[in-house]
Amino acid sequence: MPPATAAPALPWGAVWGQDAAVRTLQHAASDPANMTHAWLITGPPGSGRSTLAYAFAAALIAEGPDDLATMRQVIAGTHPDLTALRTERVIITIDEARRLVERSAFAPSLGRYRVIVVEDADRMTERTSNVLLKSLEEPPERTVWVLCAPSEADLLPTIRSRVRSLRLREPDVDDVARLIAERTGATSDIAAQAARHAQRHIGMAQRLATDPAARARRDETLRAVLRVRSVGDAVEVAGRIVELATDDAKALTAERDADERTSLLRTIGVAEGQAPPPAVRAQLNALEEDQKRRATRSLRDGIDRVLTDLQSMFRDVVMLQFGRGDDLVNSELDTDLRALAQAWPPQRTLAVLDQLQNTRRNLEQNAAPVLALESMLVTVISGRTP
Template identity: 35%
Template sequence: MSVWDSIVGQQQVIDQLRAVSTGDGAAIAQSWLICGPPGSGRSNVARAFAAALQSPDHGLGDEPTRVTRQVLAGTHPDVMTLATDKVTIGIDAVRDLIVSAEQMPTTAPWRIIIIEDVDRMLERTTNVLLKEIEEPSPRTIWLLCAPSAEDVLPTIRSRTRIVSLGVPSDAQVARHLEEHVTLEDADGNSLLGADGQPVRPDHALAMRAARLAEGHIGIATLYAGNSDVLRDRDELVVGLVGLRKASQAILLAEKLMESAKAQAKQSVEAAVAREERAFRQLNGLGPKDRVPPSLRPVYNQIGKKDDVRRQTTRRQRDVLDRALNTVASVYRDVAVLQNDAVDSVGLVNLENAEAITDLSARLSRRQVIDALDEVETARRRLAGNGNPQLVLEALFCGMT
């Protein structure tokens, strides 16, 4: 199985990076900017590229090498990844990376530094990074990820080789879901069939999840694997198209907040449980075995209260951002109907086509544009740490 098999709908980029990774190492650019809209898989592309550069078989073997597995799991000593749960990437974290980047690789051909969401850097932080991007150490490669080249300062952009990802088609996303996604139970545990194999989504569910996610692979995976999340989305759409009074708007905002909190809590708890299981397996411990005193300090770092609180807040923001995408998709569908464009671009919310058709008859085109603007205003307010409950109430009240 090639390291590139998990990349969805980016064949042109795969061909480009595969040729680089199997070519003359002296000709490799050492600073890259991988751009793509949210959900296009830019971080996955960066990790796959890193694995292809580091692995002896360039990630093309029938079975992944130990190096490939380490890179994809984030445990390779010569591949470092900087991601953040915060609004911005801190300057101290970047300085620490630069210290590592100046060292020679220990076991692999390259020392590779991946920075996810480099667009979250403030200008002062970016300036610290600039010199390393301009003159990287001889055996260091920088892989920066951002939604678009325009989201990165020109000083960085002009010194990198830019790779642009597209939005995968619904069919490509659905095929990925059918082959790689495992359905989950109410507690977030993977479902297994009688033969012990993972239970995959059927074609109808995969196609629906892909359509509703609008090309976002991560969201499509969530919709296909977790029926509760998909149900919450359906309820939001039904509540939205039925808005008539301010009281309904307040209740819809309250219900969405409750859903966001519950989803965030469940997601973080499941992540902590997976990390605990992985720790026990790595150290030869059973599910109920007592953790030895020598391992207890490391084990206690899993699920620390401060980390859980920060991760829960971030996951809640992700749920609300996904909800805003859902709201925008409804008014996008209204605009499609008002402009007789269904045959050319289709509807996202096919299951609610009748209610959305009624909504399109009630609203003027100006009102639809204003509603889409209000969604973006709400998104900016949430990004600026506005009170989520008040932001949602204002948004929904404006749509009654």
């Protein structure tokens, strides 16, 4: 991808590598005859689902391509005709879905359309999804729903039947590496490694390229799993993985938590360093509860990312077992992975990959992270599912 020579035009400038999807949505936004009032944007993590959803919302709400002020307001998330759900919880609750349905019934106040964007729509349970069904099927004439999820299979068939699906392409590793180098100033080697380790997830690649501690935590996790030889090792490494994921989650949320607390105290007139009066403790407690929920989700997301990294490592082992060593995600571990590929039959590696997927499902059902990881590591030791 050649370096950009000029700032891209709003609202599509932040959308990268999804030209076909952009053309589809531009066509829909420019001509009401082409509009569908419920969309599902799917694609792998990091492919730009949410970025594209907000660009589409900006194009729908603005009066035309020259209405840049409105577009900036939509992309910033402050326009009154945009309702966005970015849940800080592990799941989207029924109450959150009901509030969206209520908002969807309002006519647009300033723009051409009212747009409802639901990020991570795959976090809806069946009961929550059912709350949206009628609104998706028969929305008001000037209301548009835009759902985002990794794949169509992550949503109920009843939801899928009521939306128009738009699947995003997965970018090439080399393209992601070039983008990360341009955005962050990272060296080409670091950018290439980050893109490879992130498996083309742009946001994760950017973090790995700019955060040496995140790179170190990832490397430590993979090497620790490779050293597991006994049940005692499994218990120790499972605890260490949760500890590292907790550290990672704190690194992501600590600064934001502090900024939110400072902003709240400033808004209610409490000077820095001054003890908050009893009258505002309820507000502070509510903020802290929200932050705890966000921390829980961040930890679960961090453990899920560890599972993704482990899947990439054992996928490398399978590739080596079948004579393919030219496309390893974790080439830095080449010697260890080749030794494992020779020591294990392919069936054992495939059993580990199956158990990693089972562990992901167990965590989605609120299994205790340490116990779920211990169970997974027992399979690494034995090659048999517990």
